[in-house]
Amino acid sequence: MKIRTLIAMYACLLSIFIAYAYYYQQDISRIRSLQDEISSLHGKPDEKYVMVTFQSGMDYWKRCLKGFEDAAESLNVSVEYRGATQYDVNEQVTVLEQVIARKPAGIAISAINPTTLTKTINKAVEEGIPVVLFDSNASGSKAFSFLGTNNYSAGVTAAHEMAKLLKSEGKVAVITSPHQLNHQERTRGFVETIYQKYPRMQVVAVKNGKGDALASKQAAMEVLNDYPDVRGIFATEANGGVGMAEAVAELNKKYVKLISFDTEKQTLDLVKEGAIAATLAQGTWNMGYWSLQFLFHLHHHLTSPSRSGDALLPAYVDTGITVVTRDNVDHFYAK
Amino acid sequence: MKIRTLIAMYACLLSIFIAYAYYYQQDISRIRSLQDEISSLHGKPDEKYVMVTFQSGMDYWKRCLKGFEDAAESLNVSVEYRGATQYDVNEQVTVLEQVIARKPAGIAISAINPTTLTKTINKAVEEGIPVVLFDSNASGSKAFSFLGTNNYSAGVTAAHEMAKLLKSEGKVAVITSPHQLNHQERTRGFVETIYQKYPRMQVVAVKNGKGDALASKQAAMEVLNDYPDVRGIFATEANGGVGMAEAVAELNKKYVKLISFDTEKQTLDLVKEGAIAATLAQGTWNMGYWSLQFLFHLHHHLTSPSRSGDALLPAYVDTGITVVTRDNVDHFYAK
Numbered sequence: 137m138k139i140r141t142l143i144a145m146y147a148c149l150l151s152i153f154i155a156y157a158y159y160y161q162q163d164i165s166r167i168r169s170l171q172d173e174i175s176s177l178h179g180k181p182d183e184k185y186v187m188v189t190f191q192s193g194m195d196y197w198k199r200c201l202k203g204f205e206d207a208a209e210s211l212n213v214s215v216e217y218r219g220a221t222q223y224d225v226n227e228q229v230t231v232l233e234q235v236i237a238r239k240p241a242g243i244a245i246s247a248i249n250p251t252t253l254t255k256t257i258n259k260a261v262e263e264g265i266p267v268v269l270f271d272s273n274a275s276g277s278k279a280f281s282f283l284g285t286n287n288y289s290a291g292v293t294a295a296h297e298m299a300k301l302l303k304s305e306g307k308v309a310v311i312t313s314p315h316q317l318n319h320q321e322r323t324r325g326f327v328e329t330i331y332q333k334y335p336r337m338q339v340v341a342v343k344n345g346k347g348d349a350l351a352s353k354q355a356a357m358e359v360l361n362d363y364p365d366v367r368g369i370f371a372t373e374a375n376g377g378v379g380m381a382e383a384v385a386e387l388n389k390k391y392v393k394l395i396s397f398d399t400e401k402q403t404l405d406l407v408k409e410g411a412i413a414a415t416l417a418q419g420t421w422n423m424g425y426w427s428l429q430f431l432f433h434l435h436h437h438l439t440s441p442s443r444s445g446d447a448l449l450p451a452y453v454d455t456g457i458t459v460v461t462r463d464n465v466d467h468f469y470a471k
Numbered sequence: 472m473k474i475r476t477l478i479a480m481y482a483c484l485l486s487i488f489i490a491y492a493y494y495y496q497q498d499i500s501r502i503r504s505l506q507d508e509i510s511s512l513h514g515k516p517d518e519k520y521v522m523v524t525f526q527s528g529m530d531y532w533k534r535c536l537k538g539f540e541d542a543a544e545s546l547n548v549s550v551e552y553r554g555a556t557q558y559d560v561n562e563q564v565t566v567l568e569q570v571i572a573r574k575p576a577g578i579a580i581s582a583i584n585p586t587t588l589t590k591t592i593n594k595a596v597e598e599g600i601p602v603v604l605f606d607s608n609a610s611g612s613k614a615f616s617f618l619g620t621n622n623y624s625a626g627v628t629a630a631h632e633m634a635k636l637l638k639s640e641g642k643v644a645v646i647t648s649p650h651q652l653n654h655q656e657r658t659r660g661f662v663e664t665i666y667q668k669y670p671r672m673q674v675v676a677v678k679n680g681k682g683d684a685l686a687s688k689q690a691a692m693e694v695l696n697d698y699p700d701v702r703g704i705f706a707t708e709a710n711g712g713v714g715m716a717e718a719v720a721e722l723n724k725k726y727v728k729l730i731s732f733d734t735e736k737q738t739l740d741l742v743k744e745g746a747i748a749a750t751l752a753q754g755t756w757n758m759g760y761w762s763l764q765f766l767f768h769l770h771h772h773l774t775s776p777s778r779s780g781d782a783l784l785p786a787y788v789d790t791g792i793t794v795v796t797r798d799n800v801d802h803f804y805a806k
Contacts, residue, residue, distance in 0.1 A: 440756045450618070453787075
């Protein structure tokens with residue numbers, strides 16, 4: 137081999153090397169700037185947040201969980217879904233105890249009733265686990281926030297929608313579950329709004345539908361027989377909506393305008409075929425999404441800094457109500 | 472130069488080169504994984520969000536802006552603070568028009584009154600600019616959410632605090648601004664709670680303090696002269712608090728328990744020296760922080776996906792109230 141060839145190779149290799157080093161250096165500064173860009177809103181995949189419900193197989197929770205999962209994806213953390221399979225207080229307490237024992241990064245819970253879970257929720261908070269309530273509150277507990285529907289406002293919305301359907305005139309009735317706080321509030325919002333804002337409308341009956349389609353059908357039949365000129369009925373929960381639709385069909389009074397609650401498939405089908413004029417959708421995705429955001433902020437100490445006296449998080453988030461009619465019903469079927 | 476030396480150099484250079492290439496390759500995969508970690512909650516520094524207030528120099532806004540800025544830092548975006556310098560409706564409309572003209576990524580606005588800004592706010596929304604309201608609502612507008620104090624709840628909290636101070640017994644009074652909705656609600660929450668929950672307490676007077684220290688002092692003097700056995704006064708705004716403290720000092724009735732509102736420096740000083748027993752701090756940091764989070768989510772279409780019918784954001788966020796007493800007052804001075 138000639139020396140000249142070796143020197144040429146040497147020069148060539150050296151220039152490749154220099155070029156290589158140059159690009160490497162550029163990439164190092166790119167890494168630095170990328171590292172700067174990774175924000176504080178970024179967790180670890182082994183950081184686990186748990187959603188706890190009751191009657192955990194219900195369709196209703198699916199959109200809550202979707203919101204929870206979407207937030208987890210944005211924040212690069214993991215989630216788990218747990219719940220009492222039945223409508224059973226003791227089962228939910230047991231599930232919550234099990235979840236606490238595994239020390240998750242945070243817990244979002246929908247309380248089966250306002251009092252029974254308080255002690256267990258407080259235990260979690262005292263052990264340093266962030267807890268928020270969503271959908272159904274336990275207002276005496278130490279949980280940091282509650283995210284759910286303002287049921288009084290939901291009743292107000294139903295009243296305005298009913299007035300729109302009836303051109304602000306005529307007799308109306310309510311089918312509800314009078315022993316549950318959320319249903320009491322929906323009824324009160326509806327009744328007070330009709331009374332205060334629509335002088336040519338009148339609520340002639342508030343009946344107990346017992347959260348059951350058959351009992352609600354019976355209640356609606358009574359209303360329609362006792363007050364033959366009733367022109368609208370508001371049911372404060374989904375089974376009531378199904379029951380009253382059956383009553384109206386059976387009595388052949390399809391001119392009676394019906395407003396129901398929630399977005400179970402059966403309800404949506406009735407809206408689609410025109411049997412129910414409108415139903416009220418709760419902001420379930422927002423409940424789940426902002427629950428996880430709040431838990432993440434608590435876990436990473438990103439809440440209200442520098443003034444330890446401040447409330448760490450908003451006390452209450454009203455996740456809102458959307459009116460579902462034939463026009464927009466297709467968007468509400470589970471995907 | 473000997474060929475052997477050249478070959479040795481060549482081998483040496485080659486091995487450095489190989490080592491270099493190996494590390495480079497490792498860094499490339501590090502870059503890839505870093506890029507994966509940059510979440511969707513990450514904006515661009517030229518993405519500008521604007522906070523718009525009135526009486527923009529007021530201390531009150533500082534914590535709102537701090538929350539707004541802290542969220543901007545987390546989300547890697549920019550913020551700007553604008554506002555009417557005076558308590559002037561037209562000036563705020565003009566400022567808002569100017570802000571809209573520059574097409575920012577989002578606007579958080581505290582409305583000087585509930586109606587006058589509605590048209591301009593709607594214009595922004597129709598042009599595709601996300602808008603949320605904080606602190607003071609314009610409820611008829613197309614803004615996507617409102618984040619602020621639940622004033623009725625604040626009055627309820629004041630009533631419970633007063634009951635604690637007076638051991639649930641004795642006559643009390645309120646000094647308020649009876650023509651402003653937020654003050655009406657604070658008064659109503661206070662009066663209704665005393666009436667419903669504390670049978671041995673009584674609200675004997677509700678006076679107009681005109682939002683002014685001197686007028687409030689006068690009102691408090693009248694109360695204390697007309698009802699010599701009054702044992703507590705709740706002022707629904709900061710100047711009222713200062714005025715009633717002066718009245719109590721002048722009449723040498725320091726046993727009368729005073730509860731004020733907000734955390735102006737003068738109020739905090741009075742709490743610190745014991746002249747005012749408690750004041751109610753609003754969740755101003757949370758107003759600013761979650762306003763920016765909401766605007767960011769709207770701008771980046773991260774709200775309620777896949778069901779276009781859902782409400783994009785929670786309708787209302789109650790940012791909560793914290794009771795400030797001598798024990799925790801130090802945390803509330805502006806830092």
